[in-house]
Amino acid sequence: MKFKIMSVALIFLLCMTLSACSGGNNKAGADENVTIEFMHSSVEQERLAVINKLVDKFEKENPNIKIKQIPVQEDSYNTKIITLASAGKLPAVLEVGQDYAKVMDKEQLIDKEAVTKTLDEAGKADFYEGALKLMTPEDGNGYTGIPISGWVQGIWFNKEMLASKGFDEPKTWDDVLKVAKAFTDSGSKKYGIGLPTVEGGFSEQAFSQFALSNNANVLDGKGKLDMNKKAMKEALTYYKELAKYTMPGSNDTTEVKDAFMNGTTPMAVYSTYILPSVHAEGDADNIGFAIPQQKTKAVYGTVSAITISSGLEDAQKQAAEKFTAFLSEPENMTDWVLMSPGGAQPVNKAVTENAVYQQNEVVKSFGDLSTEIATSFNDIQVFGLVGEKNYVKMGDITSSGAISKLVNDITVGGKSVDSELKTAEKKIKDVLSK
Amino acid sequence: MKNRGKSDMKLAMVLLFPSVFLVLLLVAYPMISNIKISFFDLPINPRLDATFVGLKNYTDILTDVEFIKSLGITVLYMILAVAGSTALGLAVAIFFNRPFKFRKAARSLIILSYVTPSISLVFAWKYMFNNGYGVINHLGVDVFHLFDKAPLWFDNPVSSFILVVLFAIWRYFPYAFISFLAILQTVDSSLYEAAEIDGASTWEKFKSVTIPAIMPVLITIITLRSIWLFYMFTDVYLLTNKVNIIGIYLYETAFAFNDLGKAASISVILFIILSIVIIASRKRVKFNGNG
Structure with a gap:
């Protein structure tokens, strides 16, 4: 009898623990606070400082949206995406390279509709055609991510x-x-x-x-x-x-x-x-x-893009779209590109023409070469x-x-x-x- | 008496509960889940349906030449590295099992390769064997003129294999050294004296006194090191891509080809192979009266 009670208690506890592990989606109405996760590969302190500044600015403009950052080392980035996706815990907004965006698209992990809508609103015409081509899915419909920088x-x-x-x-x-x-x-x-x-x-x-x-x-x-x-x-x-x-x-x-x-x-x-x-x-x-x-x-x-994961609840999806649109604004993209001046290149004409970008010491030192590379x-x-x-x-x-x-x-x-x-x-x- | 037994049982169950619960949560659940996944073609996206494929993942793996090759390389790597690191550890422990000046400092230096993080050691080795500016090629070509042309150490599958085995022996022998030294210090010196009186040579003393005395530790070291090296990934993956051991094969299946079902079935197959090895070695330990 005692064994039976113990076994039942164990199974009950196990089920409770496992269900607690698999839950945890943030449910929120339109007026309630929403927290979304943002996964990126900028783990270095000085890069994180730039992203923290961008996140603070966004949270001030959108007081009911909180951004929780998940910085992940580049070496283990794709492995992390696979494990998070398999566990149903993929962050709402992710930085992703064009190659891995293809893999994610194949696995239906990207909300292409939300990405395309946000890209259209951000002004598709300003992005370099070559960069947009790389983010186009096989069927040619929509985009798998909004290019933010590249090399x-x-x-x-x-x-x-x-x-x-x-x-x-x-x-x-x-x-x-x-x-x-x-x-x-x-x-x-x-x-x-x-x-x-x-x-x-x-x-x-x-x-x-x-x-x-x-x-x-x-x-x-x-x-x-x-x-x-x-x-x-x-x-x-x-x-x-x-x-x-x-x-x-x-x-x-x-x-x-x-x-x-x-x-x-x-x-x-x-x-x-x-x-x-x-x-x-x-x-x-x-x-x-x-x-x-x-x-x-x-x-x-190669292009680094910001993408929105599929299967989000409405409030999270809206917040993700807002944050992605915010990152796609020329001045914010400029800050992003200048995290590694010279290395990361602009993928949007508005960034190349941006005074802050042009006045950057590193960019300026290369003179016309910077424009040659960008084009x-x-x-x-x-x-x-x-x-x-x-x-x-x-x-x-x-x-x-x-x-x-x-x-x-x-x-x-x-x-x-x-x-x-x-x-x-x-x-x-x-x-x-x- | 009966009541006493009952209350003991109750207490035992209460005390065991946390450990049993943790074992079920952290070992049994992932294991059962892994076995379940191995029968499915599992998409990364959990909202998509997994397809039941029966034993297909297993048959695919067992008929894949690359898997068999990889398994063979892993077994050879494991045998050579375990034998090398154990023998070297034992030799150094016997040498150190006597008083001499700076013994403590020397012991600390010996375990350095074991306690340093893999990544630093791997980079040190890669730089040492670098084709352009590595010290090995500098000594071999420019100083001692052993080779006409600098050998491409990590580009040749055979030399790469030899190097990863040497790396494992060098990296892991201190573990065997510490364990052997500990047990050697418990061996009564009168046994050696008695053997000497009987006219035993050094080899006979080693065979008849040292080996029986260290047998339990020897078997434990061989078993544990075999398990650890069988699942090796980091050291070899970071050193070269010319030695495709099973850990790398498994990693690539899971994360390069995103085939989680197949990767799960590989881990089940490896688990079965290792279980057989462990059970066999446990029997051997029991046979020696130390199980």
């Missing part, structure tokens, strides 16, 4: 070093190769270019620029896998050739940035996040930005974006790591382009068939 990637070059050997800005594939060859002297550990070769996202991003500038996308216009073709082989062969003039081994962000900053290489494929270091070194006048060009121009870029958002091309179609399945292809493995195997592993292309194609086919 682009290209070839950075040291003007003085290039001039010392009689070179000007490299514009074509051949130019880049010639410069890289001229500066390589592996005996004295000097190389021509800092090129990503690591088995990771960085290599896929860097290679995508070369492939797309040769009109070689991974998917065709109908969304079918279309990798094993002449244009892709040409791009891979070129990348393999160029990798002969980079540092040996798997080069990730640290190796590439270090090599460029300490003068080991006169060129490096890197994002705009190299600019704050260049500014700190007082070398802003000496850096140039080139976009690898063959048949066309291709800039790799390059319109040349953004990424794998999986074919015409107006932004295919969701590209997220799975990238997650499979097949392309970055392919790049690593042909450059560091010295394997053949043909055989590795076939291996990557097979792996991607397997992933897509699941």
Whole structure:
């Protein structure tokens, strides 16, 4: 009998505890106070200070809405989204990159209607087209997030070093190769270019620029896998050739940035996040930005956006829309972009033209280069974006790591382009068939 | 007498209640939930319906060549790292089981690799073996001219595997060292003296006196370290992406491919494998009279 009582008590307590764990949605009427959660990746103290200021300003303007921040490290950001979403605890407003927005959209975790409505009200026309394209879902209807900042990637070059050997800005594939060859002297550990070769996202991003500038996308216009073709082989062969003039081994962000900053290489494929270091070194006048060009121009870029999660109650949804609209106001977007001046780039013309942005010390130090970079958002091309179609399945292809493995195997592993292309194609086919 | 037994039982139940409750909440519930998930194709969004797929996740995993390969690599990694760290720990403990100057300071230095956070150690190793400016390549190529060209340590699957095993041995041997040193200090020195009188060599003393004396600790260390290394993720994931052990395979299934059902089924399979290993080792401990 006693065992029965104990068992019943235990089960009762367990049920109580578990139901307490799964509850907790804030229910509120229109006039009541509403608290919404806002998840972002700005964990550094100085960045948090900017976001705190924005949140305070918003709460003053909207006294019945409270914002609870959830800052999460970038490394564990996507993992956190998965665990929170699985537990039904996804924050109402989230900062999200364009790639992960695709995954969230596939899982129906984004309220596209609310996002699109807010974006329309914020003034869609001012956003760079390239940035908006990246946030367009596969069916072309609406948006998965409102772009707030972004970065682009290209070839950075040291003007003085290039001039010392009689070179000007490299514009074509051949130019880049010639410069890289001229500066390589592996005996004295000097190389021509800092090129990503690591088995990771960085290599896929860097290679995508070369492939797309040769009109070689991974998917065709109908969304079918279309990798094993002449244009892709040409791009891979070129990348393999160029990798002969980079540092040996798997080069990730640290190796590439270090090599460029300490003068080991006169060129490096890197994002705009190299600019704050260049500014700190007082070398802003000496850096140039080139976009690898063959048949066309291709800039790799990524957009950070603010999105609204699906399944919210009305009061929370309204509060989330208000907060997202507030963050999309030009002066607030400017504050956001200037959290990392030079690194984070504006995705909205109103920010680029904003006096506070233009007067920023770092932005000013790069002169016309800042405008050149900002406008390059319109040349953004990424794998999986074919015409107006932004295919969701590209997220799975990238997650499979097949392309970055392919790049690593042909450059560091010295394997053949043909055989590795076939291996990557097979792996991607397997992933897509699941 | 009967009443006394009843009141004891009552008290026992009251005292046990919090622990039983916590075990049910923190162990039983997640475990049952995990087993349940392993039979479903579970979307990340809880508002979408999960699809019951029966044993599909299990059959997919067990027929996946990558899983089998990964399991093989993990078992080899586990055996080599457990054997290496245990043997090194025992050797150092025997060496330290005697009085000498600065013994305490030396002991503290020995456990340094065990108490330092993984991330710092991993970065130190990555810098040491860096292709461009690593000290190992500098010594091997520029100073001692052992290699013509700097080897790409973490880019080659074989050298990467050897390095992650060496890292695990170096990182975890202090645990074995501390445990062995503690038990070695309890061994009566008269046993060694008696063996010496009988004319036993150093090896015979080790075999007939030391090993039986440390057996319970040895089995415990091997069991625990095997479990911990079988589920290893952080060290290997941070060091290289050329050694695909089971922890990484599981992480990628769950968080790169968002396949929570399959990830749950992998953890159930691993749980079964480890349970067999633990039960077998428990029997071995009992056989030695220490279970």
